[in-house]
Amino acid sequence: MNIIKNLYNWIDERVKLEDLVNFLGKKYVPVHRNSVWYYFGGVSLFFFIIQVVTGILLLFYYKGSADLAFESIQFIMSKVQFGWLIRSIHSWAANLFILAAFIHMFSVYFEKSYRKPREITWVTGMLMFFLALGFGFSGYLLPWNELAFFATKVGTDIAGAVPLIGETLKIFLRGGEEVTGATLSRLFGFHVALLPGIFTALLTIHLLLVQRQGMSEPLRVEALKQSEKKTMPFFPNFLLRDLLLWLLILNVLAILAVFFPSELGRKADLFASAPAGIKPEWYFLFMFQTLKYIPAHLLIFEGEVVGILLFMVAGVLWLLVPFWDTKSSKGQQNRLINYLGLFAVIFIIVLTILGWIA
Amino acid sequence: MNNSSSSQKQNNRRDFLKYLLTGGLLGFASAVIYPLIAYLKPPKQREVEVSSVKVGKLSEIEKNSGRIIRFGNKPVILVRTAAGDLRAFSATCTHLDCTVQFKSDQSILWCACHNGKYDLNGRNISGPPPRPLDSFRVVIQGEEVLISKNV
């Protein structure tokens, strides 16, 4: 114990750790019946850390070219010790990351924690969420198997239907007219360099703001008198609870990786015909399914284009919610927000299920 | 007395918890670090794709002989002609995937399954094979003979 204390003193002497500890010590987490949702931000963060670590590890053996991508994953899965574990964790954590981010986002939304003064936190969070979807999309192609190949084809086709910029966007994403080895190198670049770079910058802002502004209280808790509010120190109480949860999640990941290792399927064949029932990853399923339900033509517009435009408008509105929900910022109840959110949740769940069983 | 014994007990429990926590942390760290180190340890096969294979010393390869060499997942046959030339072909018969062999008395590559014959340029000259054997490149580096893909 003395060694640790000495080391602490040594660093403290130079960096003035005391300020930091004091700052953390003064930081309190509100305790109320909805406190459990506070954990999901941390959980998302943990998944992101896992992704960074396992992703870096995978980079040691992965080769991002059409002739070697599939084989290199096969190599990782069979020849590299614990390669199966690293890849399976990366793949499971990717899905759980997006799930955790979904929950985190909706909990923040329903508590209206985005209201003044936390607009920037919300916007950076939303941008990170979009990036996470980008991570999922770009990472899905990297094993270069049949399923991924066709899902990417369909996905970029949908991007191509966006009015005005669609065609350009499609060619930009594909690195050419078709999904080829060029697409793979491109998405590989996005996945391991471009997206992580932007994500890290956003994450830094996001976390700094959370520390700076503290945890948001729900409107009804905010309205309580100071004496009636219950709190818990962030350090060490809340942080330790966070760690405990992360530990359990890590164990869950290990169990999933051992019992349900991610499969590889068959290598993509550029000239093969698409197998039946190509579906995107589950988090794109609700959008994919909605586009299927929209009739081919709505008046003079193409159905798909209308659908994509609607999703884009909804996305922008969602991103900018702190700026048009002025009521919440003034501390008033805004039921419209709740109804909209409820609609979004039900819509996403129902269409995901429909897409899943289709 | 009572007080001190209860605080004693508490102290014991606290110590035990500390040991448990430290032990758990150490165990956890090793459970995480061990797979990581094993993962980073270079695997037996260094790379995904085999691009070339070492066969051996030139002086050890007899004239008018052939041998099968494993090239990734596929067999390759290295032939040294009576004149001393080295040639390498895919040893998979183009008919039904049997492995061909060198017949020194006839100077041909021969498939035992259906009597397919190839000349020493890999051309199918008799029997059921529909196409010639793919050829591989033979590189001689000093004394060492290497086989690599024909690009």
Next chain:
Amino acid sequence: MKSFLSFLLLISFFGIYSNASATEDQCFVCHESIGGAEVELYKKDIHFKKGISCSGCHGGDSTSEDMETAMSKADGFIGVPKGANVSKVCTKCHSNAQIMIKQYNSALPWNQEALLAQSVHGNLSVSGKEQIVSCTTCHNTHGIVNVKDPSSPVYPVNLPKTCAKCHSDAKYMRTYNPALPVDQLDKYRTSKHGILNAKGDPKVAECTSCHGSHEIRSSKDVKSKVYAINLPKTCSTCHSNSNYMQGYNIPSDQFDKYSGSVHGKLLLEKNDFNAPACNDCHGNHSATPPGIESISKVCGTCHALNAELFSSSPHKKAFDQKRLPECETCHGDHAIITATDKLLGVQNGAVCKWCHGDKPESKAFQTAKFMRELRDSLVNEEENALLLINDAEQKGIEISDVKFKLRDAKQALFESRTMVHSFDQSKFSETIDKGLNVTTSVTQDMSNAIDDYYFRRWGLGVSSLIITILAMSLFFYIKRIEKS
């Protein structure tokens, strides 16, 4: 009365016509008086009978008695046509539908010139000035008669000799195609076709039946009637026509059987030239069914190992004594289908049973049974090994080594199919054992690897335990902090 009148009219018309033509063809009148083989031949010529004068080919004025006028070059007299002009003289009418139909009411096709030009014979001759073959090469010059006339050089019975004029002349053929054999006529005379042809049967196949007449192309030309893919169809034009084949006492279902056979499917559907067409077993010019003893030699040109093994097996002698056709007895002839394991053994549908089925204690019966069982075991073992490998692959286990090993089992499977034809237990089991050794070692490797895979769960159990302990102690630690 009326009909009588018209008959009279007709007679008088003919009389006048023939009379007139006779008086008018001054070339013929004069040349007949001089005498000469041409004139005598021309009297029999179909063109003469149709009233065509010498000038029809040679030009000039056939109405003039004056030699100067009749053979005036200014009036178009060409004398004896030379080189490329020979055929031109013929095609003047024969390629002109107007003349052929309206003037002579002929049913002859008028595209012979065009066909000849596209054929091998339409190439330029060594002189470079004319086609290799002109009309007169085959049809004669002055004595041209209908092809159905037995005196015609292109009458079926005469035709082989006509073609052989050039094609059996080694010196001549060397100037065009030194690699082409010149023994076709000799071979043909040994074939069923050639023998009957020599006896005067115009119905049997001669050169043009298979090669075409004016349109003869090289056998390597995809449009040739004897190009490998087209050949079965060509043979079938006669051999599948049961009316035509009446009187020859042979079936007419060979083509149908062949089309459904392994050979026919390969050649006709997959266009695999390695597969035999009719001629590969029967011979082309010397076409005849292979003899009973020579079947294995004929099949053996491709299925060499099988034939060799069969010939040195005890079956060879037995088959010869019983006059059984070798390969054919078990595999069939035109309708050969892919041989499967069903053929081997003593169960229903196995061919061994046909001869050996009624003596279960005999060595042959036991051998057949044994070979089938052995082969089944290797097939099963190989399948099992593959299943294990696939299972392992899904679990992320390294399988390239064993897959490489398993190639040898597959090879043993192939070799054992051939080895059956030795009908020798020990040779057969030697081959099978090679494969079984491989499958055993592969199966062993794979089960070890799969055991290793399940060992992962032990690792997981241990680390889960560690994590649980850590999590619990952390939990109590938090509790204690919050209490104080």
